[in-house]
Amino acid sequence: MSAGALRTAGRVHARSGGAVLRLSEAESLTAAPSAPERMIINMGPQHPSTHGVLRLLLELDGETVTRCKPIIGYLHTGMEKTGETLTYLQGPTNVTRMDYSSPLFCELAFSMATETLLGLELPPRATWIRMLMCELNRISSHLLFQATNGMDLGAVSMMLYGWREREEVLRLLEKITGLRMNHNYIRPGGVAADLPDGWRDDTLRLLEGVGDRLDEYDALLTGQPIWRERLQGVGVVSAAECLALGVTGPILRSTGYSWDLRRHMPYLAYDRLDFDVVCGSYGDCFDRYAIRLNEIRESIRLVRQILDQMPAGDYRVGDRKVTPPPRGRIDESMEALIHHFKIFTEGFKVPAGEVYAAVESPRGELGCYMVSDGGPKPFRMHIRAPSFVNLQALPYMLEGRMVADAVAIISSVDPIMGEVDR
Amino acid sequence: MTAVDAPAPQGLSRLGVAVSEDPGGGTVLHPERERLPEVVEALREAGYTQCIDLCGVDYLGADDRGRLPDAVAPQRFEVAVTLISHSGRERVRLRVQVPAADPSVPTLFDTFPGTENLEREVFDMFGIRFDGHPDMTRILMPEDWEGHPLRKDYAVGVVPVRFKAAGDQR
Numbered sequence: 001m002s003a004g005a006l007r008t009a010g011r012v013h014a015r016s017g018g019a020v021l022r023l024s025e026a027e028s029l030t031a032a033p034s035a036p037e038r039m040i041i042n043m044g045p046q047h048p049s050t051h052g053v054l055r056l057l058l059e060l061d062g063e064t065v066t067r068c069k070p071i072i073g074y075l076h077t078g079m080e081k082t083g084e085t086l087t088y089l090q091g092p093t094n095v096t097r098m099d100y101s102s103p104l105f106c107e108l109a110f111s112m113a114t115e116t117l118l119g120l121e122l123p124p125r126a127t128w129i130r131m132l133m134c135e136l137n138r139i140s141s142h143l144l145f146q147a148t149n150g151m152d153l154g155a156v157s158m159m160l161y162g163w164r165e166r167e168e169v170l171r172l173l174e175k176i177t178g179l180r181m182n183h184n185y186i187r188p189g190g191v192a193a194d195l196p197d198g199w200r201d202d203t204l205r206l207l208e209g210v211g212d213r214l215d216e217y218d219a220l221l222t223g224q225p226i227w228r229e230r231l232q233g234v235g236v237v238s239a240a241e242c243l244a245l246g247v248t249g250p251i252l253r254s255t256g257y258s259w260d261l262r263r264h265m266p267y268l269a270y271d272r273l274d275f276d277v278v279c280g281s282y283g284d285c286f287d288r289y290a291i292r293l294n295e296i297r298e299s300i301r302l303v304r305q306i307l308d309q310m311p312a313g314d315y316r317v318g319d320r321k322v323t324p325p326p327r328g329r330i331d332e333s334m335e336a337l338i339h340h341f342k343i344f345t346e347g348f349k350v351p352a353g354e355v356y357a358a359v360e361s362p363r364g365e366l367g368c369y370m371v372s373d374g375g376p377k378p379f380r381m382h383i384r385a386p387s388f389v390n391l392q393a394l395p396y397m398l399e400g401r402m403v404a405d406a407v408a409i410i411s412s413v414d415p416i417m418g419e420v421d422r
Numbered sequence: 423m424t425a426v427d428a429p430a431p432q433g434l435s436r437l438g439v440a441v442s443e444d445p446g447g448g449t450v451l452h453p454e455r456e457r458l459p460e461v462v463e464a465l466r467e468a469g470y471t472q473c474i475d476l477c478g479v480d481y482l483g484a485d486d487r488g489r490l491p492d493a494v495a496p497q498r499f500e501v502a503v504t505l506i507s508h509s510g511r512e513r514v515r516l517r518v519q520v521p522a523a524d525p526s527v528p529t530l531f532d533t534f535p536g537t538e539n540l541e542r543e544v545f546d547m548f549g550i551r552f553d554g555h556p557d558m559t560r561i562l563m564p565e566d567w568e569g570h571p572l573r574k575d576y577a578v579g580v581v582p583v584r585f586k587a588a589g590d591q592r
Contacts, residue, residue, distance in 0.1 A: 073562040080547075081571055085578055116446040243471050246536030265511050352486035353445040356475065356504055356515060369477055369502060373484040380572075384475040384504075392539055421562060 037061060043406065045074050051148065051410060052417030056394070063402050068395040072388075075421035083381035087347030088114050088322075091378065093184045095368075098383060099419035100181055102141040104133050105361035106368075106383065106419075107186035112267065112357035113370035114188035117350045118322065124269075125313040126190035131268050132306045133176065133185065134359075135299045136203075139210060140169035141362040142292045142299075145414045146217060149289060152411040153230050158221060165213050172206050175199070189323050190316025200307060207300050214296060222290070231286035235397035235409035238283060245396070246389045249364025250295070251413065254280035254287035261360035273305050285412040292414070295362075322348050347376035356384075363387050363414060383422060387415040437461055440491040444515070451516045452494045455501075458518050459528050462503065466533055470505035470514060473534035476541060477502055478548040482522075482574040498522040499550055503530065503537075526551040547572035 038061050045055035053074035059067040083094050095110045096103040108130060115122065143166040150158025170180045175196060177183040185192050221227045237247075239255040252259055260277040262270040278294045280287025316323050324343050325336040352374040358367035364386030371380040390413055397409045439461055440452040453461040462473070479500045481487060487496055499520035506513045520527055529552040530537045541552040542561040549570040551558060560567060569576050 073560075073564075076562040078571055081578060119445070244535050246473050246534065246540075248472075248474075259508055264508070351445065353488040354479075354502070354517075355444055355446045356448065356513065357446070358474070358513075365474060367475055367504070369475060369504070371479055371488070373488075374486045379481075379484055380479045382475075382477040382479075384477075388539060388543075389536060392536055 038066060045071075051415055054391075054410065054415060054417055054420075056406070056410075058398075058403065058406065060403065063404075065398045065401055065403060065406065068398045068406075070391050070394050072391065072417070072420050075417045077422070079422045080380075080382055083378055085377065087376050088188050088350060088378065089343065089347055091381065092187050093182075095381075095383060096182045096184055097418065098385065098422055099361065099363070099366070099387070099416050101144050101416050102137050102362050103182055104130075104137040104186055105359055105366050107184065108134060109357055109359050109366050109368040109383070110370075110381070111186050111188045112359065113355050113368040114350065116355045116357055117353055117370065117372050118188070119351075120189060120317055120319060120322065122190060122317060123314045124311040126315050126317070127268050128306055128310050129191050129195060129315055130186055131270065131273075132195075132203075132303060132310070133173070133191075134268075135302045135306065136169055136173060138299045138362050139296050139303075140166045140173070142296045143169065143210075145292050145362075146289075149411045149414075150221070152407050153227070155221060155227065158217070161213065161217065161220075165210050168206055168209060172199075172202055175202065187316075189319065190314075194315045203303065203307060207303060210296070211300055214293065217293060222293070228286065230408055231289060231412075232284060233282070234285045234401065234405050235288075235412055236282065236284045237393055237397050241396055242283075242393065245392045247364070247393050249360070249362070249386055249390065250288050250291045251390055251393060252364070253278065254291055255283035256281045261358060261365060265358075267357075267359060272309070273302055275302050285408050288412040288414075292362075349374060349376050350378075354380075358384070361386055363416065363419075364390060383419075385419040385422060387413075387417075388420045388422075391415055391420060437464055440493045442489050442491050444489075449512070449514045451514060452491055453516055453518060455518045455520060455527050458503075458516065459530060459533060461516065462505070462530055463533050465505055465514065468507075469509050470507045472506050472508070473503065473530060473537055474506045474513065475502075475504040476530070476537050476544065478544040478550055478572065480548060480572065480574045494519060499525055499548060501527050501544060501550060520550055525549055526553055528552070529554040531555055546570070549573065 038059055040057060040059050043056040043058055045053040055071040057069040057071060058065050079094055079098060083091060086094055091110050092107040095106040098106050143162050147159045147162025147166065150162060173183065174180045176199060177185040237251065237255060239257040242252045242255055256279055258277050258279050263277050275298045278291045278298060280291055324340050329336040330340055350372045352372050354371040356367055356369045358365050366386055367384035369382040369384065370378055373379040394413060398406055442450045442452065444450050479502060480498065481500060482498055490496055497519040499522060501518045501520060503516040504513055518527060527550060529541060531554065539561060541555055542559065544550050545552060545558055546560040546562050547570055
């Protein structure tokens with residue numbers, strides 16, 4: 001498609017396909033729809049299948065959706081503003097609450113941006129622990145998707161299975177980080193603590209369990225005619241539309257467009273691991289379901305390789321400027337105590353400048369734009385949330401589909417509203 | 423359509439825009455705001471296929487603005503646009519200076535419809551208008567909200583917390 005055609009298509013489509021369908025609550029009661037037989041209905045923000053507090057205005061022609069407008073902001077708590085009042089060491093506690101189903105990725109993007117400004121070089125073990133944790137987190141996040149996607153489509157047993165496996169992953173994450181969610185584990189300069197005793201055996205046991213269960217999901221859902229009927233050909237989006245809309249992650253890959261930051265712009269040490277980028281071909285809900293299922297398998301592959309190659313050494317940088325002294329030193333050294341106190345009360349200063357660091361979260365490119373003016377707190381901290389951008393594809397996917405498909409389509413976008421609204 | 427089919431990015435110097443480098447080694451362009459859509463369009467033709475991010479920054483009271491080329495006059499607001507080239511495996515950032523007296527920027531919606539939400543967020547949080555945007559309304563804050571929360575002169579805690587249940591002893 002030529003550049004001009006794409007642009008015009010984008011403008012025309014967005015104009016007619018939903019961008020301006022926005023009415024206040026008072027207006028929507030009195031407004032006349034664009035054709036007499038059309039009506040505007042409100043879906044959410046408390047519908048159980050809108051994945052939290054997503055509200056959709058749908059214009060319907062009978063049972064067919066003609067236009068759609070997502071309305072967001074119900075979970076907005078000003079986390080970017082809060083981020084300006086916290087030091088760099090406190091920052092991960094804040095950003096980890098954005099995408100609550102894959103919190104480690106937000107911490108990672110935040111830490112990577114800070115480290116770039118500081119010019120820090122991480123010890124290898126810190127890098128590999130980060131990869132291990134992120135891949136485990138990707139597994140739990142995609143399991144959550146499998147659970148909610150099943151629930152949305154009426155496969156309620158899938159919800160229980162997905163939740164059960166996710167809980168096992170969370171138990172391991174809890175053992176390593178101390179918390180099931182909102183870990184605050186990845187911090188500027190490394191990770192919060194070394195891996196605990198027995199982490200290798202626990203991880204291996206987990207991978208075996210989850211790996212076997214994935215085959216059960218296949219038997220339960222993938223080949224099942226009702227499941228296929230509900231998903232195949234539903235919510236189709238094209239690669240050109242995804243590129244124009246800034247959509248990334250499994251939605252972009254479902255169109256057959258191979259783009260994964262881990263492979264194509266490697267960060268951490270992903271260039272030393274062997275894995276496949278899972279792509280679809282039709283860009284429909286079924287492809288997005290299958291991609292996420294198979295990405296769990298790829299993550300299991302990755303974790304096994306990380307287990308084999310985990311280097312020994314320190315889990316955080318030795319730079320005294322950003323790393324608090326070891327706990328044992330505090331009891332015997334006054335200087336260490338003062339140093340510890342200074343780091344946790346004043347924080348450390350970061351050279352002025354601005355950077356953008358991005359990672360491949362389970363939902364797409366998660367970026368952190370960080371501006372420092374040389375002080376101990378970020379001058380501006382912006383998170384490029386993949387769900388926030390991906391939601392713009394909803395009007396395209398929904399146009400011309402039945403209302404009953406809306407739930408399947410919302411589910412296949414896998415939005416996390418905490419991250420959308422921040 | 424795959425990532426490798428798209429044309430590789432050409433030299434950025436042809437655009438006639440001030441160029442600098444960020445601490446991470448990334449390329450930063452500093453176009454004048456009137457030229458922003460034209461430069462973004464040229465970059466898209468040159469292989470920057472996606473607009474990944476667009477955000478605002480309020481530099482009011484910043485101790486240090488970081489590196490700005492001599493040709494660029496600093497203003498209070500800035501809009502930072504990040505484009506990505508899939509074939510070139512690189513990102514480029516455009517930093518546009520926006521004066522406080524007239525906080526407006528031409529929209530990028532015509533080139534990348536995906537900036538719709540991002541521009542609305544910048545409008546909501548900073549009060550920077552995007553001329554030509556199809557729906558320049560608040561996106562995260564309530565529609566009747568006053569002020570723009572991410573501006574530096576909008577202090578944390580200026581809005582008193584309301585406890586809805588207070589006084590209602592049901």
